[in-house]
Amino acid sequence: MAKYKMHVLVCGGTGCHASESDTLLENLKTIVADKGLDNEVQVIATGCFGFCEKGPIVKIMPDNTFYTQVSPADAREIVEEHLIKGRKVNRLLYVDPENKEHISDSKHMGFYKKQLRIALRNCGFIDPENIDEYISRDGYEALAKCLTEMTPQQVIEEMKKSGLRGRGGGGFSTGLKWEITSKSVSDVKYVVCNADEGDPGAFMDRSILEGDPHSVIEAMAICGYCIGASYGLVYIRAEYPLAIDRLKTAINQAREYGLLGQDILGTGFAFDIELRYGAGAFVCGEETALIHSMEGLRGEPTVKPPFPSVSGYYEKPTNVNNVETFANVPVIINKGADWFAGIGTEKSKGTKVFALAGKINNVGLIEVPMGTTLREVIYEIGGGIKDGKKFKAVQTGGPSGGCLTEKHLDTPIDYDNLLASGSMMGSGGMIVMDEDDCMVSMAKFYLDFTVEESCGKCSPCRIGNKRLYEILDKITQGKGTRDDIDSLRNLSYVIKDTALCGLGQTSPNPVLSTIDNFWDEYIEHVTDKKCRSGQCKALLQYFIDPENCVGCTACARNCPVNAISGERKGIHVIDQATCIKCGACLEKCKFNAVFIK
Amino acid sequence: MGQVKSLADLRKIKEELQGKMSLREKSNNPESLVQVKVAMATCGIASGAKQVMDFFIEEFDKRNIQAIVTQTGCMGYCFAEPTVEITLPGKEPVVFGYVDTKKADDIIEKYVKNGELVEGIIPVNYETIEKK
Numbered sequence: 221m222a223k224y225k226m227h228v229l230v231c232g233g234t235g236c237h238a239s240e241s242d243t244l245l246e247n248l249k250t251i252v253a254d255k256g257l258d259n260e261v262q263v264i265a266t267g268c269f270g271f272c273e274k275g276p277i278v279k280i281m282p283d284n285t286f287y288t289q290v291s292p293a294d295a296r297e298i299v300e301e302h303l304i305k306g307r308k309v310n311r312l313l314y315v316d317p318e319n320k321e322h323i324s325d326s327k328h329m330g331f332y333k334k335q336l337r338i339a340l341r342n343c344g345f346i347d348p349e350n351i352d353e354y355i356s357r358d359g360y361e362a363l364a365k366c367l368t369e370m371t372p373q374q375v376i377e378e379m380k381k382s383g384l385r386g387r388g389g390g391g392f393s394t395g396l397k398w399e400i401t402s403k404s405v406s407d408v409k410y411v412v413c414n415a416d417e418g419d420p421g422a423f424m425d426r427s428i429l430e431g432d433p434h435s436v437i438e439a440m441a442i443c444g445y446c447i448g449a450s451y452g453l454v455y456i457r458a459e460y461p462l463a464i465d466r467l468k469t470a471i472n473q474a475r476e477y478g479l480l481g482q483d484i485l486g487t488g489f490a491f492d493i494e495l496r497y498g499a500g501a502f503v504c505g506e507e508t509a510l511i512h513s514m515e516g517l518r519g520e521p522t523v524k525p526p527f528p529s530v531s532g533y534y535e536k537p538t539n540v541n542n543v544e545t546f547a548n549v550p551v552i553i554n555k556g557a558d559w560f561a562g563i564g565t566e567k568s569k570g571t572k573v574f575a576l577a578g579k580i581n582n583v584g585l586i587e588v589p590m591g592t593t594l595r596e597v598i599y600e601i602g603g604g605i606k607d608g609k610k611f612k613a614v615q616t617g618g619p620s621g622g623c624l625t626e627k628h629l630d631t632p633i634d635y636d637n638l639l640a641s642g643s644m645m646g647s648g649g650m651i652v653m654d655e656d657d658c659m660v661s662m663a664k665f666y667l668d669f670t671v672e673e674s675c676g677k678c679s680p681c682r683i684g685n686k687r688l689y690e691i692l693d694k695i696t697q698g699k700g701t702r703d704d705i706d707s708l709r710n711l712s713y714v715i716k717d718t719a720l721c722g723l724g725q726t727s728p729n730p731v732l733s734t735i736d737n738f739w740d741e742y743i744e745h746v747t748d749k750k751c752r753s754g755q756c757k758a759l760l761q762y763f764i765d766p767e768n769c770v771g772c773t774a775c776a777r778n779c780p781v782n783a784i785s786g787e788r789k790g791i792h793v794i795d796q797a798t799c800i801k802c803g804a805c806l807e808k809c810k811f812n813a814v815f816i817k
Numbered sequence: 818m819g820q821v822k823s824l825a826d827l828r829k830i831k832e833e834l835q836g837k838m839s840l841r842e843k844s845n846n847p848e849s850l851v852q853v854k855v856a857m858a859t860c861g862i863a864s865g866a867k868q869v870m871d872f873f874i875e876e877f878d879k880r881n882i883q884a885i886v887t888q889t890g891c892m893g894y895c896f897a898e899p900t901v902e903i904t905l906p907g908k909e910p911v912v913f914g915y916v917d918t919k920k921a922d923d924i925i926e927k928y929v930k931n932g933e934l935v936e937g938i939i940p941v942n943y944e945t946i947e948k949k
Contacts, residue, residue, distance in 0.1 A: 225874060225886070227841055282844035282885040306857050306889040327845075345841060355827070356834035364824040478820035486823050 224262040226303060228252075231277040231344065233268030233430055234423070234462055240292050241265075241276035247295035248278075252303070261303055267431015269344035270585035271331055274314065279326065279344070286326040287312040317581060317603055334601050336563070337587045338571045339387075339547040343431030348466050351473040354434040360479050362553035363438050363445075367487045372402060372446040379446075379549070381557035383569030388414055388505070388542030389617065389646040390722075391568075391635040394549075397539060401447040401529040404537035409449035411440050412533065412540045414510060415456040415463070418502040419618030420669060421577040422649035425543035427585050428573070429456070429463035432547065433470035437493060439549035441480065444491045447539050452493040455510050457500045467495065502619075502673035505647075506721045507532075507540040509675065520677045521721035542647065544573055564590030568634030572645065578614075578652035579606045591632040594624060598652060609654040613737065617646025619666040619673075620726035622733025623659070642733045644726070658755035659738040660745055663730045664692040670727040681724030684715040688731055696756040700746040709735060754816060757801045761817050764805075766791045768813035775805035775814060836878070843885055851877075851884035851929055852904040858891030865917060866899035872918045873901075876925055884929075894939055903928065912939045 230236075230245045248263045269277045274288035278298065285308055287298070294312060301307045313322040314329055326332050337343070346353035354360070366375050380395030401409065413436060417425040429436060440452040456464055471493050474480040482490045496514045503509045504519040511533050513519035532538025548570060552560045561569050568590040574597065577583055581603030588597060594614060598604070605611050613623040616633075622643035624631070631637050635645050653662065667689040676682045691708050694700050712728030719725045735742055744750045751759040764775070764784075771789040776782075783799040786792030792813075794805070806814040821827050835842075843850055855861070855870040870886060877884040894900045897914025903924065904910040913924055914937050927933040 224837070224840065225870070225888075229841075281841045282847070283887045284844045284847060304857075306854075306887070346838075352830075352834050353838060355831050356838040358831070360821075360827055361831070364827050368824050476820075478822065485821065485827070 224260060226261045227281040228261060228263045228298075228303070229266045229279040229281065229344065230263065231267075231269050231275060232265030232348070232462075233272070233275075233343075233427055234460075235268065235272040236276035237462060239276050239289075241290075243292040244276055244278070244290060244295055247292050248299065251295055251299045255299060255304065257299070257303060264347040265349075266346060267343040267348050268340075268427040268585055270335075270340065270427075270587075271329075271582065272584040273582045277344070278312075284325045284327065286314055286324065286329070288314045330603060331582050331584070331586075331601055334592065334596055335587055336571050336589050338551050338560075338563075339428060339435075339544050339573050340431070340585070340587045341551065342435065343427060343585075346432070348431050348433055349469050351434060351470065351477060354432070358550075358554055359434055360438055362550035363441050363479070364485055365553055366442050366445055367485055367489055372448070375442065375446050375553070376402060378553065378557045382552045382560040383557075383564075383567075384545065384548055384552060384560065385568065385635060386542060387544035387548070387572065387647065389620065389644065391645060394541060394545055397529060397541070398443060398446050400527070401449075401537050401539040404530050406537050408451070408536045409447055410533045410536060410538040411443045411447065411449045411452040412507075412510070412514070412528075412538055413440055413452065413454040413546055414505065414507065414540050414542045415454055415460070416498050416505045416510060417457070417460075417543075417647060418500070418505050418673070419620075419647055419649040421651050422575045422618060422647055424573040424575050424585065424648045426460050426463050428543050428547050429460070430466050433463075433467045434474065435550055436467075436543055436546045437470055437474055437480065439546035440493060441484070441491045442549055442553065443539055443541065443546070445489055447537070449539070450490045450492070452491060453496050453514060453533070454493060455496045455498055455504070455514055458497040459500050464495065464497070471495075501675070502669070503675045503721070503723050506723060509721065510540065511538060518675070520675045521723070523720065544648070565632060565634045565637075567636055572633070572648055574648045574650045576602050576650050576652065578650075579609065579654040579657070580604070580652040581606055588633075590634045593630050593632055595629040597633070597650070598629070602652070605652065605654050609656065611652070612655050612657055613653045613659065613662075615643075615651040615653070615662070615666075615730070616649070617644040617726075617729070618649045619669050620644060620722070620729055621646045621649075622729045623653075623662070623737060625737045642736060643729070656753050656755070658696075658751050658753040659734040659741050660692060660695055660751075661755045663734045664689065664696055666730040667692055667727070670723065674723065674727075678718075678720035678724060680715045680718040681720065681727065684711055684719075685724070685727050687711060688715070688728060692731070695742070695745050696751075697758045698745070698749045698756070702743075702746055704746060705735065705742050760801050761796060762794050762799055762801065762803075762805060763815055763817055764792050764794055765813045765815055768811045770811055770813075772810070774808045774810065778804045778808045780804060840885075843883060847885055849906050851882060851906070853877075853884055853886045854889040854902040854904075855886065856890065856892045856894075856898065856900045856902075857888040860891060860895040861898045861900065864898035869899050869901065869916050869918060869921050872921050873925075876922070880925065882925070882929060897937075897939060900939065905929070905932065913937050914939045 278287040278290045376399050384394040385391040501519045504513045506521045509519045509521040528538040573587045613625045615623045674681045769791045776784040783795045873886045899916045901916045902912045
């Protein structure tokens with residue numbers, strides 16, 4: 221066996237993959253082999269490092285060098301300079317945005333300092349397509365411990381004691397769910413992993429499946445042991461090809477090792493996993509809709525009860541948990557419930573993975589202990605708002621959640637605090653907005669999404685959300701009235717109270733929370749017909765300041781609809797009726813004569 | 818590799834594999850370990866730095882010492898190659914010159930294990946940018 225002196229870890233997550241990290245990996249491998257170093261240097265692809273903003277990421281061990289934005293062409297320099305001569309390639313190191321210094325070691329990057337990676341423990345550290353690397357990191361030890369040393373009831377007790385709550389958004393106690401399913405009497409039961417991640421801008425589950433698929437497989441087997449199921453199903457959306465690929469590889473490897481299949485570890489316990497593909501409908505993240513979709517029916521929810529734990533897949537007791545929830549399970553068994561319960565806040569234990577997106581410097585995947593404040597997440601880990609703009613709000617919980625504002629910045633993030641602030645944990649999407657974002661448009665964006673994704677089964681969701689959208693659209697067009705805001709509020713409450721499933725019950729949340737937190741902006745839109753961020757184009761008016769206009773005709777020549785008139789060297793005027801508010805004149809004017817009102 | 822039949826099997830496999838991963842595990846906490854940097858520029862390699870580096874890696878493993886061995890560029894002491902810089906946890910780095918495998922053995926036994934200095938130390942005679 222080759223004794224490697226150096227390991228080169230190349231991020232193989234979807235983000236970096238899209239920036240040609242696969243070509244980079246090939247280049248590194250080829251050049252390393254050309255130089256005769258293939259016995260000394262191991263080059264592997266890992267899961268997501270989380271620092272997607274600066275991808276592709278390459279990490280070199282043992283000196284822990286963290287290279288960012290590495291292109292396939294940089295491979296030669298890395299091999300020749302770093303691997304052979306031991307000199308770090310400075311231009312590829314991360315530059316601290318504050319003091320402009322090169323930081324070579326990821327431990328000293330603000331992005332990683334506050335993080336605690338439990339669910340992401342192996343992401344960016346192991347090769348997800350190699351079961352050996354997972355095993356060397358205590359992989360399948362938890363399953364073995366459960367099967368040989370613990371009764372199902374003991375495992376359930378341990379899960380309950382750990383305080384782990386569903387990471388898909390609901391926040392229901394995982395141990396309790398397992399207990400209920402275990403008590404349902406049936407010849408066949410099922411374990412289902414919900415990998416139907418549908419929030420716009422969320423990629424937590426995808427990254428876990430891509431970076432550490434075995435942790436989910438192991439946890440599903442543990443769950444099967446607890447509830448008495450020997451079949452597992454992963455419901456994954458077909459538009460996650462890389463995650464599907466890695467998951468398939470992992471399942472096959474586990475079967476080869478006898479860690480899935482009949483008589484696992486000689487204990488007589490049998491468990492196997494299959495994949496079911498979803499077509500990417502948001503509502504299929506709801507567990508009853510998900511189950512119907514797996515059965516080959518339309519992805520529509522049904523009334524609960526009966527809960528899936530009593531009657532689920534083909535009317536058999538079914539335990540549905542989210543990817544991230546499962547990823548926490550092996551660690552809890554290995555390290556103990558007390559260890560896990562020691563992290564986080566009183567009612568929310570452990571950590572939470574968030575996908576940071578929007579107007580933030582460090583877009584990426586992070587994992588922090590529950591109870592971390594929004595300020596820490598946005599400013600310390602996220603590196604603050606892009607281009608030094610002012611923070612305005614952050615949307616948590618995706619289209620089902622609400623927005624949090626400056627006054628919530630110091631609220632510790634956990635399930636209950638977020639609910640109390642009018643938002644929710646959701647699956648962990650965090651979209652950051654700055655002063656240039658209009659909150660009415662933001663609510664409209666999410667409603668547009670829900671209208672599109674509503675399955676249409678119940679009227680409040682199908683019709684109500686459409687009306688909400690129309691009213692919001694009217695307001696952004698400058699045609700709204702005070703009454704419209706009241707209608708929005710009333711309709712929202714009706715939908716929340718009467719919709720069939722979680723999708724409809726939560727879809728008005730973005731509307732309600734923006735009305736609560738940004739009342740002034742709504743009023744400005746309807747009474748002053750003004751949008752302070754300038755995002756609602758219909759509410760803008762462009763003018764030319766006669767003081768500054770020199771009559772250069774640049775604006776008139778560039779206006780696509782010929783709305784600007786004026787003689788050469790004379791003052792120009794914009795015809796408001798023709799103007800389409802494209803902003804071309806503002807961009808072209810060199811004399812600051814064009815302004816928006 | 819065959820099937821994993823029992824917990825004992827799994828643990829055995831894990832132990833076998835851990836050696837392969839230890840390099841990565843250790844690099845997460847370099848400050849708490851012995852750090853060895855071997856100068857591996859042309860001059861170093863010509864004087865046998867490669868063998869010395871291999872020796873360090875293998876011997877630390879055998880003698881059960883948690884250490885990180887990395888290569889670095891020329892330190893400038895070409896007259897004294899191979900040169901090796903050793904940083905014990907919480908201590909200032911010390912540079913040793915003329916390190917062959919015998920000397921390396923000495924360094925591990927005396928300096929790394931007991932903190933005793935051995936002959937051939939090259940005193941620091943320059944300032945780094947960081948200190949300025």
